[in-house]
Amino acid sequence: MGRRLIYIPIIHTEVDMGSLAEPLKKEYIKKYGIPKWEQHLKKINDLWTGIEERLNQRNLRYNQVKVYQDGLPVCGKELQIVQDIANSGGRNHQLLLKLIHEGATLMGTEDPALLIKEYQLIKDAAAQKGAETGTDGRANYLAERDAFIANRIDKTLKDGETGVLFLGMLHKVDEKLTPDIVIDYLIYHLPFKEAVSKKKNCNSSPEEKDLTR
Template sequence: MTSRTLLYFPIVHSQSDMGALSESVRKVTLQKLGERVWRQKVNLVKCFWSDVETYLNKLTLSYARTRVYQDGLPICEKELDIIMELAKKGSPNHQILARLVEKGATIMGTESAELLIEEYHLIKKILETGDVKDAMAIEARQKGASDLLLEKRDEFIAARIAQTLQPGETGILFLGMLHNIAGLLPEDIKVLYPMNKPSDKQGNERPLKNTPTLSIPPPSSRG
């Protein structure tokens, strides 16, 4: 049986990925971190996505046999419209997706719209207070529900990839750092990590079996 390959990129989100919640995220983060640290965070996110693109440009892929799966992208028949809209708004993640489409890759609706709506409401409750202390208190109260929702999303994403990635094809997965679907995938899907593995909730790389890191030279260091 021909195996399937999944290139798994644990990612960090930029403000432009947050859609309608973007400004609320910025305000709460500024309260929590301050202007200087906020700007450092923004620059780090830019550098991260620059590195992702550098890695992708080093890969030799048959784009006609490449499927791209994206954190937060619902199965809705308007996946490409969503990607192009966010790319125009400056999302580096979605700009990369747009370039992969131009090369011939297929964008896949990846998540359950219902679960994403649940997450939206949980996040909205945290952010709509406008006060960082209140936001942190609400986040703590919702932790159990948030953790359960994350598990449900991971299960859905893994099932979606298992059902749609065909033998001999390559999948590219862009998924937030807190997710971890490797243990939920069928054994015939070979998971590779071009950059890094998902982190646990303490920020440590999770130990995973049979999931090698792709041997690609790191991007050249910046001056």
């Protein structure tokens, strides 16, 4: 029967970023201006509308679906975390709850220790404390996170099951998955497909990188 993974590149919402949202917003507006920020918010909203529509079209057998989420630690409190963020208005996590309601299984996805270390790096960079070092360090943590996520999927996704992975576009988990897992990319319209292609070729603009971190 095989294993299948629906791979969904995402852009994080302000709610997803938690306490980092405000400093990152200020940094972005300082670089690109308020109009670009407003365009960014509209793009995010359109993205999640499109993702939900595309997933609905897949007619998944949800009792055979496992859901993996960027930034969701393996901790035993995964559902509570998702509910809290969804209640704060996060469309990503609202969609997770919908999938769970349909019968999908929520999976802790990331190493908590790596998430904490990367969080501190981003926080320091946003505060302009050793931003250059923070960027280099984050690239290292991103690779470690990708390796952990790929291993987590490999160990938990069983034969005949479908995984749904929501993951920021700078990640490269798809390059680390075992070859027996068939990857099905869900990209809701061409601009996001182009963004993923640019990421693969390391040609993303600074603005795009700020949007996808």
